[in-house]
Every structure is written in structure tokens, then in C-alpha cells.
Amino acid sequence: MKVTVVGAGNVGATCADVLAYREIANEIVLLDIKEGFAEGKALDIWQKAPINVYDSKTVGVTNDYSRTAGSEVVVITSGLPRKPGMTRDDLISTNASIVQSVTENVVKYSPNAIIIVVSNPLDVMTYCAHLASKLPRNKVIGMAGILDTARYRAFLADEIGCSPKEIQGMLLGGHGDTMVPLPRYTTVGGIPVTELVAKDKLDAIIERTKNGGGELVKLMGTSAWYAPGSAAAQMVEAIVKDQKRILPVCIKLEGEYGINDCYLGVPAVLGKNGIEKVIELKLNSEEMELLQTSRKHVKEVMNVLDNMAAKA
Numbered sequence: 001m002k003v004t005v006v007g008a009g010n011v012g013a014t015c016a017d018v019l020a021y022r023e024i025a026n027e028i029v030l031l032d033i034k035e036g037f038a039e040g041k042a043l044d045i046w047q048k049a050p051i052n053v054y055d056s057k058t059v060g061v062t063n064d065y066s067r068t069a070g071s072e073v074v075v076i077t078s079g080l081p082r083k084p085g086m087t088r089d090d091l092i093s094t095n096a097s098i099v100q101s102v103t104e105n106v107v108k109y110s111p112n113a114i115i116i117v118v119s120n121p122l123d124v125m126t127y128c129a130h131l132a133s134k135l136p137r138n139k140v141i142g143m144a145g146i147l148d149t150a151r152y153r154a155f156l157a158d159e160i161g162c163s164p165k166e167i168q169g170m171l172l173g174g175h176g177d178t179m180v181p182l183p184r185y186t187t188v189g190g191i192p193v194t195e196l197v198a199k200d201k202l203d204a205i206i207e208r209t210k211n212g213g214g215e216l217v218k219l220m221g222t223s224a225w226y227a228p229g230s231a232a233a234q235m236v237e238a239i240v241k242d243q244k245r246i247l248p249v250c251i252k253l254e255g256e257y258g259i260n261d262c263y264l265g266v267p268a269v270l271g272k273n274g275i276e277k278v279i280e281l282k283l284n285s286e287e288m289e290l291l292q293t294s295r296k297h298v299k300e301v302m303n304v305l306d307n308m309a310a311k312a
């Protein structure tokens with residue numbers, strides 16, 4: 001079982017670390033463009049193996065894609081993170097060319113791989129990887145919903161004073177301020193969340209979730225990595241172990257929710273074929289309106305990418 005992680009920065013190295021210590025893959029290739037950087041991170045992760053007791057091997061390489069050949073899953077985390085004052089969309093011009101060239105190299109050596117995109121702006125970088133890879137939609141998947149729901153669940157656990165394990169939640173839409181958390185589909189130990197949390201408190205948690213990435217950028221001067229790296233690793237695990245987990249992921253919609261040709265987060269079954277089924281929830285009119293607002297925003301940024309490609 002071979003998995004490649006491109007980008008050995010904060011998110012990529014965290015993802016490789018989780019893949020290794022949880023023994024999700026037995027060979028992990030960590031690749032970066034910076035000379036020696038991935039080699040150093042991989043060596044550090046390997047030296048943790050005797051302490052944390054695992055034998056999955058992480059290998060670091062500098063831009064040598066031949067070493068990634070035959071990967072079953074490739075996680076793309078290469079690209080700039082945002083700084084305070086920036087939106088994720090501000091990253092498009094730098095990150096689109098990085099994601100495009102990385103994807104082309106990935107598919108050259110691992111034509112059968114399933115690609116998980118993490119780089120921002122997430123929904124549009126997933127579209128970019130889809131265009132560059134020419135792979136079917138079930139094999140090019142964006143990571144955002146697991147992270148966003150994890151933030152939502154963590155905030156709810158604090159509010160209720162319970163374990164985050166008890167909280168199940170779902171969230172739709174783009175990875176940005178227009179994401180659509182769904183209280184109607186949120187339960188705490190099987191109890192509807194609305195029975196346990198007052199409306200004003202729930203509204204405040206939803207707002208905090210929407211700005212969850214920005215809150216961390218403001219605190220740290222760069223974006224988050226522990227939860228994002230773990231979320232990407234959870235997607236890898238669902239695929240390589242064919243777990244058929246139902247997780248919120250970014251995928252190209254082809255008619256689901258009445259939306260066509262737009263990358264958005266929706267619940268889906270994740271297994272050995274990547275996305276095995278998109279789950280269509282029955283939304284009420286308010287939820288549908290919020291999803292349409294999110295679609296409109298993501299579509300505008302997808303158009304920016306199309307215009308950049310037309311000018312290139």
C-alpha cells in the first residue's frame with residue numbers, strides 16, 4: 001500500500017505523520033520542491049517509529065516523481081497558505097500553477113491513483129486537479145468538509161460539555177464563508193442538537209465554524225495543519241481500507257442537488273473507488289438557498305481559473 005503526499009509543509013508533513021503512526025499505508029512518499037525538506041521531515045517521522053511503535057515507512061524526495069510511481073492515493077498539499085488579511089481565493093494565481101504541474105507529474109507515474117486535493121482555494125483547486133489529471137470525478141476529491149464539520153463538532157462539544165465523539169454533523173457547500181452547516185442533520189448521542197443547544201448559541205457556533213480557518217490564521221499568522229492533515233489522512237484511510245465511510249467531501253456535482261458542473265462539498269460514500277456514491281439530502285428551502293449562494297461563489301472562482309487558463 002503506497003501513498004504519496006505532495007508538499008512537506010505543515011499540512012503535508014502532518015498528514016504523512018498520521019498515515020505512518022496509524023499504519024494507514026505501509027509506504028509513504030513525501031515530496032517537496034524544496035531541496036532536502038521532505039527528506040528531513042520523512043526521516044524525523046521514521047525516527048518516531050520506535051517511540052510510537054509503528055513500522056510504516058516514510059520516505060522523503062525532492063521533486064523526483066519517479067519515486068512516487070504506483071501510488072494508490074496521492075494527497076496534494078503543495079501551495080501557499082494564506083496570511084492574515086487574505087482570503088483563500090487570493091491564493092488562486094500562485095496555487096493553480098502549482099496544483100496543475102504537480103497533478104500532471106502525479107498522473108504520469110501513478111495513472112490509477114485517487115487524488116485528494118488540500119491546497120486552497122479548495123473547491124477550485126480540486127477542479128484544477130480534475131482538469132490537469134483528466135481523471136473521472138470519483139477519483140479527484142477535495143478535503144474540506146471533514147475539517148469544517150470537525151470544527152463544528154469541537155465547538156458543540158465545548159458548548160454542551162460532552163465528548164466530541166458523541167457529535168455527528170453534516171455540512172454542505174464550498175470551503176469558505178458560504179459553507180452550509182446543517183443543524184437539522186446534527187445529533188449528540190442520537191439526540192437532535194436543537195434539543196440541547198439554544199438557537200442563539202447554535203447560530204454563534206455556525207458563524208464561528210464558517211470563520212474557523214480565518215480564526216486560526218489570525219492567531220498563528222499562517223493556516224491550520226493538525227486537523228487538516230488528520231482529515232486528509234482519514235480520507236486516505238477510507239479509500240485504502242475500502243471503509244465505505246460517509247464523509248463530507250468536495251466533488252464535481254453532476255445534477256445532484258439540482259447543480260451541474262460545480263465543485264462543492266456534499267456527503268458521499270468513500271471506498272476503494274474513491275467516491276462511490278453521492279448522497280442527496282432532502283433540503284428545505286432555506287438550506288437550498290444557502291447552498292445556491294455557495295455554488296454561485298465557487299462558480300465565480302472557477303470562472304477565474306477558466307479565464308486564467310484561456311489567457312495562458
Ligand SMILES: NC(=O)C1=CN([C@@H]2O[C@H](COP(=O)(O)OP(=O)(O)OC[C@H]3O[C@@H](n4cnc5c(N)ncnc54)[C@H](O)[C@@H]3O)[C@@H](O)[C@H]2O)C=CC1
Binds near residue numbers: 011120223
Ligand atoms: N482544504 C483545507 O481545508 C485546507 C487547506 N490548506 C491549504 O493547504 C496548502 C498547504 O498549507 P501548509 O502546509 O500550511 O503550507 P506550507 O507552506 O507549510 O507547505 C506547503 C509546501 O508546499 C511546497 N511546494 C510549493 N510548491 C511546490 C511544488 N511545485 N511541488 C512540490 N511542493 C511544493 C512548499 O515548498 C511547502 O513546503 C495551502 O494552500 C493551504 O491554504 C490548509 C489547511 C486546510
Ligand SMILES: O=C([O-])CC(=O)C(=O)O
Binds near residue numbers: 081082214217
Ligand atoms: O483557512 C485557511 O486558509 C486554511 C483552511 O482552509 C482552513 O484551515 O480551513
